[in-house]
Amino acid sequence: MDPETERIDVAGKDGSEDVLTAAAGRTVDGAELKRRIAHAPAAFLTGSLDNPALDESCLVLLLRNREVAPPLLERISRDPRWARLYEVRKGLVRHPRAPLQLARRLVHHLRWRDLAEVAAEAPVHPAVRRQAEELLKVRMAELALGERISLARIASRGLIQALRHSAEGPVLEALLGNSRLVELDAVTIARGEKAPAAVLRKLAAHPTWGRRHAVRLALVTNPRAPVAVALGVLRRLSRQDLRRLAKDSRVPKIVRVGADRRLEGRAAGPARLA
Secondary structure (H helix, E strand, O other): OOOOHHHHHHHHHHHOOOOOOOOHHOOOHHHHHHHHHOOOOOOHHHHOOOOOOOOOOHHHHHOOOOOOOOOHHHHHHHHHHHHHOHHHHHHHHHHHOOOOOHHHHHHHHOOOOHHHHHHOOOOOOOHHHHHHHHHHHHHHHHHOHHHHHHHHOOHHHHHHHHHHHOOOHHHHHHHHHHOOHHHHHHHHHHHHOOOHHHHHHHHHHHOOHOOHHHHHHHHHOOOOHHHHHHHHOOOOOOOOHHHHHHHHHOOOHHHHHHHHHHHHHHHHHHHHHO
């Protein structure tokens, strides 16, 4: 048995990684390289770049390894064999130890979905996340509707702030299902001057946001809210809210009238019981 292969076999039996040397990285066969490279130590990874068996699939696995040192990432980015490959560029940008300038240079080459994932990834440098968000904001108008819907479902905080002003109902509905959405976003949608009536209806019925006081107030003061939605929300507001709405000239007339009637009904309730 080849000495280097024998040393790798020993490492597999006792769990030791100290035999995974640079020499081993250069000489193991393709199958062993693929098996080891995603979890191997730095020395093995350095040697693996000179291994004739190294191919794109192995390199993608290498770029998932947290042990890759920044100089090695730089070396990969300068190698013309690898630098032209999309999956390699993506792996370099997403690696938590990628030098900032390297990641910022390559992020421009990513497709929209990968940009969205980079923007939401905590291990990536904040400057790279912000750059990915800005790139997506510029490209957003060029995306197909289905792509904008998909983006809304996975959007990071910065992208949510851009998407919440959309006039596209399916995009806003997808945004309501985004786990990163916060109350301020829901209030912004509820107040939206372009928000479709169907979205406001779904927002009022939403199991989380439809229960929030700030969202309810935003809905009843939005002239675009369907009458049935606005009047339904009124039933869930306090007497103090109703009084304020009844006197606010900026509120749609139907809401002011509805608030007045709710107040009258509440005042007459005890009298009827008597």
